[in-house]
Amino acid sequence: MAQPTRSVTLDAAGRHAPPDPLDPAAARRRLATPERLREFFAPRSIALVGASDSSGWGRFVVDSLRTAGFTGALRPVHPKHPTAFDLPTVPSLRALDAPVDLAYVFAPTHAVESVLDDAAAAGVRNAVVLASGYGDGGDAQGRELERRLVEQAVARDITLLGPNCLGFVNAAASVAPFGLGIVPPLRRGPVGIVLQSGALTSNVLAFARVHQVGISLLTSMGNEAVITTADVVEHLIADDDCEVIGLFLESVRDAPRFTALAAAAMAAGKPIVALKVGRTEAGQRTALAHTGALAGDDAVVDAAFRQYGVIRVKSLEELLVTCGLMGSGQVPSGRRVGVVTASGGACDIIADRSTDEGVEIVEFAPATTAALRAVLPPFAAAQNPLDVTGVILADRGSAQSALGDVALNAVVDDPGVDFVFNMLALPQAEPPDPSVVERRVAEVAATTARSRVPVVNFTATCTDLSPYAQSLLDRHGLHALGGIEFGLTAIGHALTWHETRLAPPAVGAGTAATAPPGLPSGPWSEARGRDLLAASGVPLVPAELVIDADAAVAAALAFGGPVALKICSAEITHKSDIGGVALGVSGADEVRTAFGRVLAAGRAATSAIDGVLVSPMRAPATELFVGVTVDPSFGPVLAVGLGGVFIEVLHDVALRLLPVDPGQVRRMLGELRGAAVLGGARGTRPADLDRVSEVVAGVAAAAAGLGPALQTLEINPLRVDGGDVEALDVLVVTASS
Known part of the structure; x- marks a missing residue:
């Protein structure tokens, strides 16, 4: 429910009143809604x-x-200097003849509070605070200063960016109160960028300028005391000037809100491209020291991003080239590519990198091949990837002048391609006779405009585009990706994003079991864990809990073959370690002996024994590991992997945040490096992946049914023999609620 708007109140001395009695987070959020940020x-x-x-x-x-190109009013405020930047000053914000829309506060830390008091008195609703020494310092005094700053902003109804913040660049609105230099010109475009960093903003702007990446809004975030990264992402989702959202993240501070916003961005057709640092232990230590915020488990972050369609990149260059592609209007949605280059070596590189990105280089249709053979030199091959040879690079109006045009037109018309990857050779400086290159670029533009499939242009390497090359492309409405490497990486990201959008994250997952009353704090006995899974429809290997040798023998005879005996106690989670497991036991005498041995091993460890579980032995089959644990930031996380050496040594697992549905589980299984094992190996039957996916989704539902008490739910192994799927061993751990 939306909280009521509260007016700003002052005490008798004119100071701000005590903090808003509402929840502080909710009060802060009211200052950073998309409506407030549109104004800010x-x-x-x-x-x-x-x-x-x-x-x-x-x-x-x-x-x-x-x-x-800011044309609005600029009002310097200084208590001592009569002028600043060739403009008259006023001594304080209270002395302004009319409120301003934004105060950029250069004042030192100790003076910021009084400046915000002046701002509120003068009717100023927005502020950027440059000063550091707040939570960024990591000490208790700084954190207390930041807490008071937020309280003051809430009480004064001031939307605040920072502290420890350089400001922002809103190219769409021609305003840039930004504390580092910007090399002109400022390129306007569809990409909104949010950085949990200050100094990197200049590097981002510089790279964007020379690689045709137009910016709508770029902001550094500082300490995110009031306006957070999530707030700006929400604003950009609603902002008509933004089509792509780029993020530099040192931490994900509010994981549930972030994933909800990622889902909203995907639904709105706005890709989020994120460079999240802290992937390694060293990187996490650096991020912690710099931001004062913990970097979560990176594997979970990676899974959450993949699940919610956030494109994760590894460098600033990859971030910006990918954002440039996603905002170019020529974004592929299918994986079959036709390649046009003027270099055999480029064709070789593209062939390798296409395989890496899951892009299929298809054979050209006969009509395409015929059209190409009619214009290609005799020594050139009419095949995909296509090398039209260096003849066109030396063209000065020769008989080969139409070669590049005919080749590109033939490839875009090929019925078997979903997009065309077209190499452009662009001059660094305007040539003595620019007509040839002008004509070539004009023809590429004309072909792009009429093509039924996207034409993705690229340069061979990620070199800066010269002002002439940029103007040439801009005049014809073209965009060129920076290099083969970053270009194909960006294409791979675009294709994955499109496929994720076609299968959005689950919003519900089956029918979860009702959480049993009086949940224990700690591990459950296996018998109780089996009951939980059975209530959610998860198939289990048959088992009978017995308390004496006669009952064990009766159970074994009823199962009709070799059996396994396992000690059952909530206090014994690793049964094999204490000798609490006997496998392949046959006959009454062996069962009696094994029962006594297993029970004695359990009693040596604890007096809290429920009994011994007797289960039929199963023939060898494919084994899976299925577990749900709770990440401190993202909540319950499902892990699925192949059992045995795959999980213990290779750590071959796929992760998803809950909830999940069978379709998502099916995709998880396909992500495993050992996925081929599920197709049948060492005499095992191929797994029925639909059945496996249903069972694993049921396990996830059982875990979700435990609510906040859940700590761990684990099946190791889940036996898979064709369509026969059974849990053989169960571990459940909860915290008392």
Whole structure:
């Protein structure tokens, strides 16, 4: 339920009243709604508070505003200097003749509180705070200062970016109160970028400028005291100027909200491309020291991103090239490619990298081959990938002038391709006779416009595009990916995103068992764990809990073959380690002896014995590991992998956040490196993957039914023999609720 809006109140001395009595997180969120951020990021008037002519930060902000083409009012505020940046100052925000839309606060940490008091009194609703020394320092004093800053912002109704923040660049609105220099020109476009970093913003802008990546909004986040990364993502999802969202993340601070926003972005057709650092132990230590926020289990982060359609990249270059492709209007949705280059070596590289990305280089149709043979030199092969040879690079109006045009047109018309990967050779400087390159680019543009499939242009290497090359492409409405490597990586990301969007994350997963009352704090006995799974429809190997040797013999005879005996106690989770398991036991005498041995081993470990489980032995078959654990950030996580050496040595597992459905489990099984084993190995029957997926989804539902008490639910192994699927061993651990 939405919280009521509260007016700002002052005490008798004119100071801000005590913090809003509502939940602090809810109160903070009211300051960072998409409606508030729409106003925040598009100010028409800005006050520079505490900046002077000698302030390097202040000069950067003024220059950045000029580069962005800001035409609004700029009001310097300084208590001592009469002028700043050739403009008259006022001593405080209270002295302004009219409120400004945004205050950029250069004041030192100890003065920020009074500046925000002035802002509230002057009717200023938005502020960027540059000062550090808050939660970024990692000490208790800094955290307390940041807590008070949030309280003040809430009480004063001030939307605040930072502290420890350089500001933002809103290219769509021609405003950039940003504390580092921006090399002109500022390229406007469809990509919104959010960075949990300050200094990297300049590098991002520089790379974007020379690789045709147009920016709608770019913001550094600072400490995220009031406005968070999630808030800006929510704003960008609603922002018509943004079509692609790029993120540099040091941590995911609110995982449930992040995944909900990722699902909303995917539904809106806005890809999220994220560079999440902290993948390694060293990286996690660095992120912790820099942000004061824990970097979660990276395998879970990776699984969550994949599940919710967040494209995860490994470098800033990959981030921006991928964002550029996703915002280019030429995004492939099928994996069959036709390749056009002027280099045999490029064809070889593309063939290898296409395989890596799951892109299929198909054979051209006979009509395509015939059209190509009519124009190609005799020594060129009319095959995919296509090398039209270097003849066109030396073209100066010769008989080969139409070679590149005919080749590209033939390939885009091939009925067997879903997109075309087309290499452009662009000059760094305007040639003496620009007509040839102008004509070539114009023809590519014309073919792209009429093509039924996307034409993805690329350069051979990730070199900066010269101003001439950029203007050439811009004039004809073309975009070129930076290099074969980053280009095909970006294409692989685009295809995966499209396929994920066709099969969105589950919002429910079967019928979960009702959580039993009075859940224990700690491990369950296996018998109780089996009851939980059975209630959710999970098939289990038959078993009987017995308390004496005669009952064990009767159970074994009823099963009619060799049996397994296992001690059953909540206090014994690793039964084999204490000798509490006997396998392949046959005959009454052997069963009696094994029962006594297993029971004695259990009693030597604990007095809390439920009895001994007797189960029929099963023939060798494929074994799976299925487990659900609870990640501190993302919540319950399902892990599925092949049992035995695959799980213990190779750690070959696929992960998903709960809830999951059988379709998602089926895709998980396909992600395993040892997936081929499920097709039948060492005499085993091929697994019925639909049946396996149903059972695993049932296990996940059983775990979900335990609610917040869940700690671990594990089946190891889950035996799979064709369509016969059974849990052989069960472990459940809960915390008392």
